[in-house]
Structures are given as C-alpha cells and as structure tokens.
Amino acid sequence: METARLTSPHFLAGVALLFAALAVYVFARNPALRRRLRLTLGVALAALAAHVTLMTAPLPPGFGASIFGVEKLLLTLAFIQTVTVLLFHPWFSERATERAPGIVQGALVLGVFLLVVTLVFPDQLFAASAIGAVVIGFALQDTLGNFFAGLALQIDRPFKPGHWIEVGAFQGRVTEITWRATKIQTKAGNLVIVPNNIVGKEAITNYSEPIAPTRLFVEVGTGYQIPPNVVREAILTALARCLRVLKEPAADVVLLDFGASALIFRARFWVQDFETDERARDEVRTAIYYEFRRRGIEIPWPIQIEYQRFEEPVDVDAVRRRQAAQIAAAPIFAAVGSDVHTALAAAARERLFGRGEVVVTEGEPGASMFLVTDGSLAITVGPDRREVAVTDAGGYFGEMSLLTGDPRSATVTARCDSTVLEISADAFGAHVRSHPGVLDALAEAAATRRHELDAVKAAPGVSPAAATASLLARMRQFFKLG
Secondary structure, eight states: OOOOOTTOHHHHHHHHHHHHHHHHHHHOOOHHHHHHHHHHHHHHHHHHHHHHHHHHSOOOTTHHHHHHHHHHHHHHHHHHHHHHHHHHSOSSOSSOOOSSOHHHHHHHHHHHHHHHHHHHOGGGHHHHHHHHHHHHHHHTHHHHHHHHHHHHHHHHOSOOTTOEEEETTEEEEEEEEOSSEEEEEOTTSOEEEEEHHHHHHSOEEETTSSSSOEEEEEEEEEOTTSOHHHHHHHHHHHHHTOTTSOSSSOOEEEEEEEOSSSEEEEEEEEESOGGGHHHHHHHHHHHHHHHHHHHTOOOOOOOOOOOOOOOOOOOHHHHHHHHHHHHHHSGGGTTSOHHHHHHHHHHOEEEEEOTTOEEEOTTSOOOEEEEEEESEEEEEETTTTEEEEEEETTOEEOHHHHHHOOOOSSEEEESSSEEEEEEEHHHHHHHHHHOTTHHHHHHHHHHHHHHHHHHHTTOOOOOHHHHHHHHHHHHHHHTTOO
C-alpha cells in the first residue's frame, strides 16, 4: 500500500468531490436535491477522515490496508450518489419533485455501487455490503420513519378506526391505519391520507375518547330587559326538543358575557357522534329561535348608529360676488366695467394647489390666467428655476397666455397650500367678442406688466406706447377680432 499523503490522487479526488458537492448544496434551490446531497457530504468527509487517520495515527500492522480500502469504497459511493442526485433532481426549481421515487434512487445507487465493487474491488465486497446497508437506511429514511411511526400508533393506540379525530389541519373519521399512513374521511366526504410520521409529530385530538359523547355549545344573545333565569329556562326547553342532544350528560346554560347590546348566553350540550356536530348546532339554533319567538324573547338586531351629515347650502351668488370683487381688485382688470368682472367670475374656477405643486411650467402652452385668492406662489424663470418674484393673495399671473395665447413665460410653484381663481381664454373670449372695446383697456395694463417682467429677465425693452400697440394687435388677432 502506498504511503498516505496529502498529494495522493484519491485524497485530491475526495477533496474535489467534497467541494463540488458543497457548492451544489449551497447554490441549488431544490430542497429534495439538497437533502440527498447530505449523504454525499457525509460520505466524502468520512473518506477524508479515513485518509487523515492513515497519515497521523499509529496503526497496527495490516490495519492501514483495511482503512485504505474503506476510504476507496467511501469515495466510490460518494461519487455514485452525487451523479444519481444530479440526474434525478432539477437544480434550480424550489417546487420541483424528484424524477424518481427515493426508493428507486436508493436501489440504483446500491446496485451500481455493488457492481463497481465486484468488478474493481472484489476484495472489499464485505465492507461494501456494510456501507450499502447505510445507503439503504438513508434512502428509505422517510419510508422507515412512516413504518416505525405506524408501529408506535398501533402500540399506543391513541385512536382507532371509526374514531373522530383532528390531526394538524385535518379533521375527520379514521377509516384505516396502515404501516405507512392514516386515512381520514372528512365531513366533506374527502379521503385524506396523512403519513404516519406526520401523525406522530402532531398533537392529536380524539373526539371519540375517553367517552363517545362530545360536548358542543351554541351562543345566543337576548335583550337586557329579559331576566337571565327566564332566558335560561327557555333555552333548556328548546334543547329538550332536539333529538340529537343527549339527555345524559345533561345540558346546561351559562350567562357568558354582558355584551355591548345583549346578554350573551352559552348553551352547552352533548351529542353521541361528533360527525353530526354541524347538524346538531343547526337543530339547537332553530329550536332556540322558535322557543324565543313563542315566549316573546327578542334576539337583538345588530345596533348601528347612523349620523347624517348636514352641510350648509352654498350661497352661489355670494361666492360670485366675492370672486367678482377679487377680479376687480386685479390691476389688469381695474379699467373694465363691473359687468366684465361679473361675467368672468361666473366662468372662473377655483383651484387648490398643495405646497411644492407646480401650477404652470415655463414654455408650456397656456390659455388662462390665475388670481391668487389665498397662499403664496413663487415665480421662477430659466432652466435653473431662478426665482424672480413672489405672488401672494391678491396677485395674479398668466395674463399673457389669457390675452394672446403665448406659452407660459415662467414657472409658478405653490410655496404653501394656495388657492387660485383660474380664468380661461374661452370664457374670456366669449365676452370679448361681444364687447371688443374691453381689449383697449386691458392692453395698456398688460403691456406694463410684461415690461416689468422683461426687465427682471434682463430682456431688451421697447417704449411703453409701442409695447401697448403691439400687444393690442396680438390680442385682437388671438380673439379673431380682425
């Protein structure tokens, strides 16, 4: 036998196999694949441990050859197990099932392993048989777990066929207990097969033992004006009329709670078979209803208190007068008559903007102007949003878009919650076309306003008279007045 060393080919192969299996275990998402790779990791570690033992521990003569043989067998088994696992499991699917039952995979691994040992290591056949037994035990761990759990259930007998039980999320009558699973028939008539190893881990509620009768309860409410003893007598009378309610053990009634709108009573009674619990409760509730009705005992309706919302009617005329006064206070409309103010107020719309909201954006099309009725807004120009003015309550902006249809010349942003009154070009134009003289009064005020804005933006100025004439011409063209 060659001297064991870290550079031995079989040792390096074992290290490579261990790291490859560990990498697949870490990155694979299939739980079945990861579970079966644990055998590969364990066998590879055992092989490496055997090699380290050969390197470091003083061994009796001839004993080292046996350990070396075991090391070769373990490496062979780890390799076969790894290949089988990778072939029969999708790597990156979390929900994918195994492509073959576990018992088939275990038999395949064992068969290939024994074949390789017989052909390549015939002198290690006895040791291979022992290792094969370990493989069978690991491959059949779920099957063996169910088998031994079934034996435990048969010995302990926590329930029998015909008993009504609840195991985890499953409730029904036990129909059969096999070596692998417990079969339960639910109330819906479905057959649920629960593996015995799951039954052995869950808490079991047996409704058929220690005695067959099962106690149920039904809750009912009555008005506070009915004495509890009167209600208790009525419920007991109703229970006595129910065929599924047993006479012994006797039923009883307890006052459970002082509810928000009713006294809450709990009727407790016994039935012979838990399977009939829903029908028994239905029978009891029906009997209580009719008994209460005969005795004039009211089951309170759900109580809800409805609050009506009363709103003061809006005085539209007062709102229009207020808006007309706001429009008249704007310098641009100061020169026109009150009839213009009233007409614009009738067509205007009040809008609320929250702090930080943009009302209009520089360069976008516009066809309206705004009067600030409450709050404060910042006027900014240029791509850097340079602030050039602040418009508070009573101010206005956007008049050039209203009068000429020009794009917005600045960006306006609410500095706080602000309310503005928007006057559209459509509404304004309807009045202008019937009263074209209005434009003469507006042109001078608008030109002055435009001249001030151009000065702020450092634009080259023109004379006020020329600016007014030019603006008036554009206004007439915009409103199609020739």
